[in-house]
Each structure stands twice: as C-alpha cells, then as structure tokens.
Amino acid sequence: MAAEDDGSPDTAGPPLPRVLCDTAQLLSPGGDAPAGALWRLAEPARQLDANVVRLPAGGRVDTHTEPDLDVLLLVLDGAARLESADGGHALRAGVLTWLPHGSTRAVLAGPDGVTYLTVHRRRPGMRIQPPEAAARLRRSLGGGDV
Template sequence: MAAEDSGSPFPAAGPALPRVLCDTAELLSYGPDAPAGALWKLAEPGRQLDANVVRIPPAGRVDTHTEPDLDVLLLVLDGGAALLCTDGERPLRAGVLTWLPHGSTRGVLAGPDGVTYLTVHRRRPGMRIQPPAAADRLRPDVG
C-alpha cells in the first residue's frame, strides 16, 4: 500500500514513507503547449537522487556533452528524439528507457513533435566554499 501525497513539501515527522510526487500523465496533457525545460523536479529534502521531467520543443536540442561523473537513466514519456552519440544516432520514442553511463558523450535532438522525458541520477553534492589556498590547485603550472 503506497502512502498518498499530503500536498506538504516536507514529510511528516516519523519514519520515511513512500509518497506520490508527480502525475506524468497530467504533465503530458499539456501536449505541444507545454513549456520547454523542466516541467517537474525532485526537490524533497534529504534525497539521494535527482530527477526531472523535461520537455524539448520540436527540433530543440540538448547540446552534445560528456558527463564525467554521473550515470543517468532517461525514459521517454512522449514524443520522439534522436540520442546523439559518438558512434551515431539512436532513435528514442515513448517507452524507451536508456542508460547514459558516466563518461559517455551524448546529446538529444527532439523530433517533429518534440519530446518529454524523465531523467534520474545520483544527486550531485552541493558546492562548498573552499579556503583561498585551495584555488592554487586549479591554476596551471607556469614555468
């Protein structure tokens, strides 16, 4: 039996309980009128994961990049796209679940109807302020 979302952004005191966070069918009901970008983000405090539902409009793209640290799962919810990889393109359509391993180079090119997808990955640690001497490690050697 799953716990229902109380609507509160903070869980009640006590043991951690499963919660309904988002109805992706409702997000998809906006169709082509959905705004581009993140339609939903996992934002619960104390989480170990990050997750997003992202909408890319027709012919929009996520530029090709290499993710050095994080494995990512990408599940296409609606529409279609091409996954751009160093060894060619892979078609993505609703229902396709793709693993993007860390170190891989990838990009996404939305199809003629755009694409909406869910991504899930380990949460990145927050940025920390370092002492001034720590910046010396980042400077190139001159000499």
C-alpha cells in the same frame, strides 16, 4: 512543480514513500506543453535528482559529456534521436536509455517534440573551502600560485 509538503515526516519514524507527480497530467494534449523542465525532484535529504523535460519539435540538447554521473533517460511522450559516439539511436515513448558517465551525447527532438524523465545521483553541494585549498588545486593542475 514540486511536492506539496516540505518532506518532513508528520510523525517520528522512517520516511514514507509518497506520490510526487502524475506525469500524465504534465503532458498536455496536442503538444502544447511548455519547453524546459516541467517538474523537478525537490525533496530535502534526497539522494537522487530527477527532472521531467520537454523539448519542442526540432529542439535539442547540444552535444556534451557528463564526466561524473550516470543518467537514466525515459521517454514519456513523443520521439527523439540520441546522438552518441556510436551513431544515432531512435527514442520513443517507453524507451529507457542509460547514459554512462564519460559518454558524449546530444538529444534531438522529433517532429512532435519529446518529453522525458531523467534520473541520476544527486550532485554534492558546493562547499566553502579555506583559501589555501584553491592554491593546492592550482598547483595540482600545473598552474602554480597566482
């Protein structure tokens, strides 16, 4: 679900705040919400990425490490367990968690599933590089030329 407009201001001037989504409407009663991303921030020229994600009962985000980005995770509905190097942390509606870059973590949904919001700095887009850039990268990693 994306914002209804294209992000272009109607008049010249600074951008204006606007409502993007009512998360309460994304949460269907009885846990009938589909799994996966229910909403994504898609505004042009944004500096952040954000998603509302639903994991069904017993669903999980496998153990992984985010090397570059800090992430905020806010549980909107349901419960989950955050597994990390220092053990497990119970997450329930209203709990805001900081996942620092470099940390290893997994999210395991509770018996009724979990819906949460994640927010992090936007990843820069991929850039086209000249062919010699790949060779320089390989050499810097000890791979030599191919």
